[in-house]
Each structure stands twice: as C-alpha cells, then as structure tokens.
Amino acid sequence: MLIKNSIFPNNQAQEKKIAGIYEDINPGFINLLRNDLVNPKPLMICGGGTSSMCAADGHWTLDLRRNFQEIKFDNVKKEISIEGGVSMQRLIEKTSEFNRSFPIGLSAETGIGYILTGGISPLSRKYGLAIDNILEISGIWGNGEKFKLFKPNEKGNKNEKLKWKGLCGAAPFLAIITSLRLQTQQLKPICGWETSLSSSQLAETIAMAEEWPNSASLYWIWGNNIKAYGVYELDTLEDFYTYQDLINQIPKTNDFITYNIENISRIRKLKDSGIINKSLNTQHSEVLGLLGPKTNNKISIMVKDIEKLIKSRPSESSFISSQQLGGLTMNKGIDSTSFIHRDSMWKPWITGSWDSGDIQGRQISLNWIEDSWEALKSFFPGVHLAQMHPHLKWHRQEINAAFKNWLPELKVLKSNYDPKGILPPL
Numbered sequence: 001m002l003i004k005n006s007i008f009p010n011n012q013a014q015e016k017k018i019a020g021i022y023e024d025i026n027p028g029f030i031n032l033l034r035n036d037l038v039n040p041k042p043l044m045i046c047g048g049g050t051s052s053m054c055a056a057d058g059h060w061t062l063d064l065r066r067n068f069q070e071i072k073f074d075n076v077k078k079e080i081s082i083e084g085g086v087s088m089q090r091l092i093e094k095t096s097e098f099n100r101s102f103p104i105g106l107s108a109e110t111g112i113g114y115i116l117t118g119g120i121s122p123l124s125r126k127y128g129l130a131i132d133n134i135l136e137i138s139g140i141w142g143n144g145e146k147f148k149l150f151k152p153n154e155k156g157n158k159n160e161k162l163k164w165k166g167l168c169g170a171a172p173f174l175a176i177i178t179s180l181r182l183q184t185q186q187l188k189p190i191c192g193w194e195t196s197l198s199s200s201q202l203a204e205t206i207a208m209a210e211e212w213p214n215s216a217s218l219y220w221i222w223g224n225n226i227k228a229y230g231v232y233e234l235d236t237l238e239d240f241y242t243y244q245d246l247i248n249q250i251p252k253t254n255d256f257i258t259y260n261i262e263n264i265s266r267i268r269k270l271k272d273s274g275i276i277n278k279s280l281n282t283q284h285s286e287v288l289g290l291l292g293p294k295t296n297n298k299i300s301i302m303v304k305d306i307e308k309l310i311k312s313r314p315s316e317s318s319f320i321s322s323q324q325l326g327g328l329t330m331n332k333g334i335d336s337t338s339f340i341h342r343d344s345m346w347k348p349w350i351t352g353s354w355d356s357g358d359i360q361g362r363q364i365s366l367n368w369i370e371d372s373w374e375a376l377k378s379f380f381p382g383v384h385l386a387q388m389h390p391h392l393k394w395h396r397q398e399i400n401a402a403f404k405n406w407l408p409e410l411k412v413l414k415s416n417y418d419p420k421g422i423l424p425p426l
C-alpha cells in the first residue's frame with residue numbers, strides 16, 4: 001500500500017514534508033529497487049521511527065511498523081524471530097513471557113534500527129552487543145535481490161562472512177532487513193540505582209565503573225545537572241553482596257535511590273531534571289555518538305573538558321550523556337561485525353537541541369556538537385553510527401571514524417549490493 005503520511009515518534013521526522021510512504025514489500029516495490037526507480041534517493045527506512053533519519057523532505061519512506069509485526073519464540077531453541085517493524089518493547093515482552101531476555105538499549109521505544117546499528121545495552125558487558133546475538137538475517141539488498149543469511153562459523157566461506165560483517169552494524173547502507181532470528185538469555189533479576197552527582201563525584205564513579213564486574217554497568221547524563229544511573233544483573237546470592245558493596249562505595253547525594261526490576265525495559269530513563277519550561281514536542285535535535293576505550297588516568301581531564309562544553313551548550317535541552325561497554329563487547333574480533341571499535345568502554349553521545357523552526361538555533365547547536373566532538377576526540381576517537389547524518393557536512397568524517405580500515409571493503413559490498421545508491425550513502 002502507498003499512503004501519503006504517517007506518524008513518527010521522532011519530532012523532526014514528523015515535521016518533514018515527505019513524498020509518501022510504502023508499507024509493503026511487494027513485487028511492485030521490488031521492481032522499483034531493481035530498476036532504479038526510487039526518486040529521489042535515498043529511500044528512507046522506518047523501523048521504530050525514533051531517529052530523525054526515517055523521513056526526509058521530498059523523500060519516500062518504507063515504513064515497516066504496520067505490516068512487519070510478526071514475532072515468534074522457539075521454546076526449544078530459546079530463540080526469537082522478529083520482523084522489521086517490531087519494537088524493542090514487544091521483543092522484551094515476548095522474551096519475558098518465556099523467562100528469557102535480550103540486551104535491549106536504554107529505551108524500549110526503539111525499533112530494529114537499534115539492533116542493526118550495533119545495539120549497546122546496559123547488559124552488553126555480559127551478553128555482547130545486540131548484533132552479537134543475531135543468528136539469521138533476512139531482507140532485500142538495495143539492488144532488489146532477496147536474501148537469507150545464517151551466522152557463519154569459522155569455516156564459513158569468505159563471501160558469506162563479508163556479507164554478514166557488513167549487515168551486522170552497517171545494514172542501513174546495504175539492505176532492507178525484513179526479519180532477524182536472535183538468541184536470548186535467561187531472564188534474571190536486575191537491581192538499579194540513580195543519584196545526582198558533582199563533577200568530581202562523576203569522575204570518581206567512572207573510575208570505579210572501569211573496574212566493575214561485567215554484570216554492572218553505568219550510564220549518566222550531564223545537562224542542567226549530572227545524574228548517574230547503574231544496573232546490576234544478579235546471577236547468584238554472591239552477586240547480591242557484590243552489588244551491595246558496589247552501591248556502598250559509589251559517591252551519592254540526597255536523592256540516591258535503589259530499585260529492583262523484572263526486566264531490562266524497566267530501567268530508569270536518562271532524565272535531565274533541570275528542564276522545566278520546554279515542551280518536548282517542539283524540540284528538535286541531532287545526536288552524535290562517540291566511542292572510546294577506558295579513560296584510566298585521564299578521567300579528571302576528560303570530565304573537566306566535558307564541564308567546559310556543558311557551560312557553553314546552546315540550549316537547556318542540549319546535553320552530553322554516556323553509557324558503558326566493555327566485558328563481552330570487547331571479546332569479539334574486529335573481523336566479525338562492522339562494529340570495529342571493540343576496544344571501547346564508553347559511548348558518550350552529544351545531543352544538540354533547538355526549537356522547531358529556529359534556523360539560527362539549529363546552526364548554533366550543530367556547531368556545538370562539532371566543537372564538542374573535536375574536544376572529546378582524543379578520549380573517544382571512534383563513532384557509533386546509531387544516528388547517521390547524510391544531510392550534514394560531517395557525514396564523511398563520521399563514516400570514516402565509524403568504519404576506519406574496514407570502509408574500503410564495505411564500499412565494495414555497497415557497490416555490489418546497492419550499486420544505484422537506493423539506501424543512504426557511505
């Protein structure tokens with residue numbers, strides 16, 4: 001079906017004047033891909049619609065949310081199959097029914113784009129990135145050819161390994177993913193905490209987190225004030241005592257709280273409590289995700305640099321946040337997926353916001369994002385393309401920082417499987 005409009009959760013996407021929406025992948029749609037009839041390019045894809053990239057002025061969007069909702073759990077193999085329009089909320093609800101879990105991110109609102117772009121979860125230190133848990137991928141290459149690929153083993157042929165590597169972390173440039181089969185983990189209780197911190201307390205907490213066991217993970221936001229959050233997944237009673245020690249040691253202030261939850265979708269959301277007067281519906285933003293290793297003895301300098309950036313932020317809803325990787329995310333070789341920054345322990349991201357329609361405010365915010373990237377590059381040299389920006393001048397630079405030495409081979413894959421550039425450019 002072809003319709004004129006749709007509702008996207010992302011404010012910016014919602015305000016775009018799009019050409020129209022495709023909701024089916026039928027022979028007519030495949031014909032458009034095969035014969036290079038998508039105009040203008042690229043075709044935008046909407047999985048969950050939470051990023052600004054699912055719609056663009058004058059462009060067509062393929063919206064998977066209505067017709068790609070199938071979700072099936074295999075209770076023997078403990079695997080789950082999801083179609084391309086399934087949200088992380090539905091994924092976790094389904095796995096929970098069977099006492100299983102999946103490393104979803106800080107918000108369950110996101111769609112399959114979360115998994116395809118890497119998928120950094122507070123549980124990733126224990127279970128790897130979301131892409132590390134994919135077993136099978138089905139979809140349509142940008143050239144209109146259908147495919148179904150299985151996770152290759154050591155002896156797999158080179159071409160299959162290359163395609164798998166491309167799709168795990170760089171799928172949005174190569175293909176439309178219609179379904180995934182994923183491995184799941186035993187559902188276990190999760191304890192969490194949250195507290196406001198001073199900048200020196202944040203530095204202290206980061207230093208501690210760099211030594212935590214893989215069951216523990218830190219995330220924080222710095223805007224009007226600093227708020228830090230932690231989670232700890234419990235396997236044994238012993239773990240509970242380790243968790244108790246950990247929360248006894250961390251710096252905390254008056255608003256410190258702890259909580260227990262039955263699954264990862266219920267963790268506390270990052271919230272900049274200082275924002276009072278803004279209607280979130282009128283705020284637009286761009287987000288740039290960085291990646292870098294353990295900060296070790298550079299933590300205080302890094303925190304001071306962030307403090308300076310926060311002082312110069314363009315609006316009260318612009319902020320810098322971070323989440324933790326490490327543990328199992330570091331165990332994978334850089335050859336198996338397009339997420340090549342396997343030495344990363346931190347993913348800080350910079351959110352620059354402005355009021356809808358404020359062209360000057362937008363430019364000031366984009367400049368601040370760029371300046372912040374420059375200031376933090378020495379600590380966090382990589383980029384996590386959870387949000388990509390083909391419409392901004394730094395796109396080439398972000399692609400280079402995301403894929404580094406893998407980029408030339410990725411471009412070869414792109415020229416084979418999306419030769420007409422139907423999907424976003426590399």
Ligand SMILES: Cc1cc2nc3c(=O)[nH]c(=O)nc-3n(C[C@H](O)[C@H](O)[C@H](O)COP(=O)(O)OP(=O)(O)OC[C@H]3O[C@@H](n4cnc5c(N)ncnc54)[C@H](O)[C@@H]3O)c2cc1C
Nearest residue numbers: 046047048049050051054105106107111113114120172177
């Ligand atoms: C509140 C919030 C919290 C977040 N927390 C985390 C986090 O903890 N960890 C993390 O890693 N990321 C996180 N993100 C980033 C998020 O995972 C990415 O922005 C992701 O791309 C969103 O996917 P989506 O399907 O919801 O969005 P969409 O806007 O629908 O899709 C984003 C892009 O993904 C690609 N895409 C989507 N579906 C397909 C498909 N079927 N085939 C091919 N390409 C596709 C397209 O290029 C599309 O433009 C968060 C985002 C938000 C808004």
